[in-house]
Amino acid sequence: MISDAHVAQYAAEGCVRVEGVFSAEWVARLLAAVDACAAVFARGEVPAAVMDGGTQNPPSIHFTGEGGVQLRNCVPAHADFVAWLADSPAAAVVGRLTGASSVRFWMDATFVKSGADPEAATPWHNDVCTFPFVGEQLPSFWVALTDVDADNAPMLTLAGSNRDAWRYHSPLSRQDMTLPGYRPWDELLARVAAPDADVRMWEAKAGDILLIHPRTIHASLPRKAGLPGRRVAFTTRWIGSDVVWAPDALSASIPRLSDHPAMRVGEAPPEGLFPVRWRS
Template sequence: MTQRFTTAELAEMRAFYEKHGALHIPGLIDPAKAQEILDFADQMAAQADEPIPAGSPVSYGRGVGRMTIRYLWKDKPLINEFLLDGDLGRTVAGIIGAKQLRFWFDLTFMHNGANDGGAGEGTAWHHDIAAFGFKGDQLPSLWMALTSATLDNSRLEFIDGSHKTVPGYYRPPTTNPTAWDGYLEIPDFDAKLASGEEKILGWDCAPGDALLIHPYTIHGARGNAGGKTGGRRVAITTRWLGDDVRWLPTNGQSPTLPGLKESNLAVGGRPDGEWFPLVHDETAPALSAAA
């Protein structure tokens, strides 16, 4: 179901990730598993207008030609069992160099193109760390393709090495900019790319391919070209919490984050508890053999 890697392979991937801020992992999950998750995501999307059961953390977001679905992992066994699989956590931990790794949440992106056959909304240049209440370098996103992803249907693109050069937190693309007072305005990266000041990094992906993204890396996606070319693009993104991650919310983070109240998470605290399950632990003492 999930590809396993040797220590040497993980070290090679870590070197690329640390240098560039993003990494392509071909065939991380079996295409049949990707199809199974895609079918389930489609079922959930079809229920978007139905009442959400009381106590469920699942939520939906919509834009022109796109939909997002959050927090399937907590009460959907298919997603829970897949994402908390030890092999997946071991791979993420090995690449980012974490001794302990906890899972945070999932976010499914569906880019379908507009209903009139035109292009759908894209995703503006941004980095994830600015919108996260958690802070740390070991806070990657693992993006897994459930369909093919190309330039025409909204593949992700990255500003190469930008995780090393950002001077602070850039205000996330939002309709409520005052919630992010004090954040930096993001530069015009399209102009920087056109002038050769910055370099773009991106990969076409097949179902089952994955991308690991550093929390400070600037990235975005063009809108799905819709009926012109490409077909739809669906991917499930997952967030992970490593050794240096702490709860350090700034003025933009919502106090209604699922699991926050239940976890009694104090400012400066490390994630813990059932809402942030431990999926990989190299610090646990080995069991001694019976005498």
């Protein structure tokens, strides 16, 4: 399924599409799990965890904000998500594309876009800016659960931005200080607005995946006005073998992790908290 060309493109550009990774059956199961979790939130409740141990993420949440409706941390709350972790090729694909010798699941975020509100386009950003982990093998594994053409909010990436040696000072971080190795957020926005910016658009069929490097600058277009249906993307974050715990004053504080005695700065997170899902 994964060719040397896929691996080379990911390394060079910071994003790669692999077609047909997930069958129609997996797509249907994941969509049903998304809708089941959304229905619990619609009742004003929080989905209960069904996965034993391992993940140390906060409870599931649902909110409407930048990029439309988001569901987060729902994988531990539905049996089909848990089965997908155990039985699908997801972890192996992440390992092969990143070159990691082992892969652990970290967290999930599902993005549901409907209608055609321009504000529902995901703004330009990259993922690593607030991560309390560092490493090359911290990708976002983006799964199309609906077809995504040029009219249905496709992803955009700035090719080669994965090779940046710095982070950007996120608007979500505290603004009363800065740290060495961070660049102003305005520089990120200026790069994608430049006339020579190498911006790529990624169409996908349901079951296709994008792997996005944590430093790759990316966004989405809005949906076209009058387009029926919705655009659903299920994303998961993974921890590869080069990743270590390295929070700083500008990274996010994650409940259950930031004060956990087993999380040691400069070391890989323990397998008791983040079980290995795949080894080479």
